[in-house]
Amino acid sequence: MADVRLRFAPSPTGYLHVGGARTALFNWLLARKQGGTFVLRIEDTDVARSTQESVDAILQGMEWLGLDWDEGPFYQSERFGVYREYVEKLLAAGKAYKCYCTAEELEAKREQALREGRKPKYDGTCRHRPDAPDAPYVVRFKAPQEGVTAFDDLIKGRISFNNEELDDLIIQRSDGTPTYNFVVVIDDATMGITTVIRGDDHVNNTPRQILLYEALGYPVPRFAHVPMILGADKTRLSKRHGATSVMAYRDMGFLPEAMVNYLVRLGWSHGDEEIFSREELIEKFSIEAVGKSAGVFNPDKLLWLNHHYIKESTPERLAGLLVPFLAERGIDPATGPALAAVVKTLQERSRTLIEMADGAIFYYRGDFAYDEAAAAKQFTPAAAQLMERLAGRLEGLEPFGHDAIEATFKELCSEQGIKMGQIGPAVRVALCGGTVSPSIYEVIEVLGRDETVRRIRRAVAFIG
Template sequence: MKIKTRFAPSPTGYLHVGGARTALYSWLFSRHSGGEFVLRIEDTDLERSSQDAIDAIMDGMNWLNLDWNEGPYFQTKRFDRYNAVIDDMLVQDTAYKCYCSKERLEALREKQMENGEKPRYDGHCRDSQDSHTDDEPCVVRFRNPQEGSVIFDDKIRGPIEFSNQELDDLIIRRTDGSPTYNFCVVVDDWDMEISHVIRGEDHINNTPRQINILKALGAPVPEYAHVSMILGDDGKKLSKRHGAVGVMQYRDDGYLPQALLNYLVRLGWSHGDQEIFSIDEMKEFFTLEAINKSASAFNTEKLQWLNHHYINHMPAEEVAVYLAWHVEQLGIETRNGPELKDIVKLLGERCKTLKEMAESCRYFYEDFSEFDADAAKKHLRPVARQPLEAVRAKLAAISVWTPENVHDAIQGTADELGVGMGKVGMPLRVAVTGAGQSPGMDVTVHAIGQARSLQRIDLALAYIAGREAQA
């Protein structure tokens, strides 16, 4: 059996984490099986669909590196196909025209609700013998079976059964001639030879309707797998109030796509006790049967932990490619300074996100005229003048600029003055970085460069001189 899955978002908003996880699961299942993955944009809701949302979906899929074999298909470009199928169904009598007015349907609904009944179409036009003109407004409804049940074996949840008596005759074409969502999905899955439909649990109620239409068309019925929702830390459905926004917001916030994918795959799926998965491992181990039936809770701290892991364990050259975007967003010119891969190695242990890393690396590339007030007040005091002057002389005398030689210069200064490394290192840190925190001074001073470090020490000595003059 040829495995073929699809991800079919509606472009009415951003690609959110729930959609991204569904896309990932569908993608992994096809890749695990050596099958194909289709991207389909279900844009039949013309009022709510937008190009911005389409762009956001495409950007998210590309950033996550979830490539597709076919598509993107757009339902709005397939209306002729849908309507041709509907016309054939009218001939085959698996669909019928319904002329019920909006007023009649509203009155029917109100009466049913008053009687405590589930609102549903009563089949008034199903076998009507009334005559109508060709131009009289009407919808087309699917002639749903009235007996028996729809039973499907959900690959995650097991057998699910719906009585056909609970399903009314679904509208498949509106009065304006446009086909409806549930019908378009069926024809698409049929035409695109989708073998497995992996989607959110909110689609479970659509499944029996779609299966009945597929059977009426004589089309093969795919396997279905419905994934549980993602909850916030408070146990409620994940939403914007939890900070749940588009996938690209996670890029903007400094997360690596590899970390987000690793987090999402574990948000409802497991393989033993393993937490860290490469993409190849995900593809090798992924099965639908290992997906949890219960809802999963999104935990930002866990995502940050994973991101920190990937920053420090992926090749620095790869991380630097993603870091470059953040550095560019901050307008930092990196030509006159260390390579970004070196920044990754220097700041990786300290930074949980690439955004934090980009914000922390500015002093490696840009000179400054002022020091952090608190750090300068504490460490650039008159007592620091002698250590700074001494270490400056040793740094200036280095002929081969290496971290080892920089370390020897700092250590040598402390030894000569008979003071602890902190008495030299902290004033030097504030002098060359402008602040009180940085990686080790040997690698930091080395990365900043000899000329720039000496220039900044001179600025710090002038600052100290100014304090001495005011004393």
């Protein structure tokens, strides 16, 4: 099936939205599963709203998600000559015509149709009007006025439209620029796209585009219209529901594999499975298994998945991803313990890289203020004496490893006739500034002998 060709064709008028990313993912998965080609096309014919910044944001989002493309990116703005050529072909074949109706005339026709209870579509006045060389015009496609245009949607099933309901579509504006529905068909046809997966807000465009394919003599691709993504209140996902930009989730400390896994499950399922590797997704994905109803974006589910992937990842990889988050907090990991060792102590308790970065701060800043409530409760004269004895023992401990550190605590507790709860919390506040941290033995091992002893004696001095 190497002749299978799919595409993702975003408009560069903003960031890569999670809905667009899911559409790109579905196209990418099907192309990879069927050994086909994945094409990236930038639909930048809206010159006023398209920006290079948006193009860069889209490409960056695709790369972060790992959605590599085989061809492109192609830019519609570089293909105006191609579109003009096809407009002329349709005019020459009598399948398109020049429309000289003014904006005022069109508005009058629309109002009259509404008054008469008719659909306000163009009435075909210029279908047989002679040319008026000096008058401005648009070019309209001469759509059939009878019959039915139907297609079998891979998700929604059979969809039919009566041709009498369809307009004579404008394919070229009066300034000579082509329109969206026309350029999409020319691009998909000339690029050999065999399957079009896109949002279901395009369903009403599809019959018009099918008629254009047929008029131009091109095979009609298969269509699959994906239901939209909703917020928790069952309205269309928007900024009021939280972040909608893919890269915003990267900046919030999410891993790309969590985002990919989450997006694919927004509408697609494979039994009761929730977690899929990229290879499993390619193997198991099918567009027919995408549901007909809208997916509801659940931030808590995404957090759960992200926590899973953080726990499964290697400390070395996470350390590399964590560096910019630490930099935002003014921390250079070169000034303290090995970052991978720090990460290893935080993986089980971090749902995002932001949480991990916040949890790592104490490893690299030994001059922190103590949590007032924790210090008031734990920093007693008795605790100071116990911590001083502990510091003395740790100073001479060989080898300085997790098991030996744990044994030292147990020996001290046994000799003093106390429980771990009578010294552990105070040591935790001394080392971390508060009562929440990874295992105290892990923390001491990662901080190392000298820094651990320094922090304990700093606390003893503070108590004194």
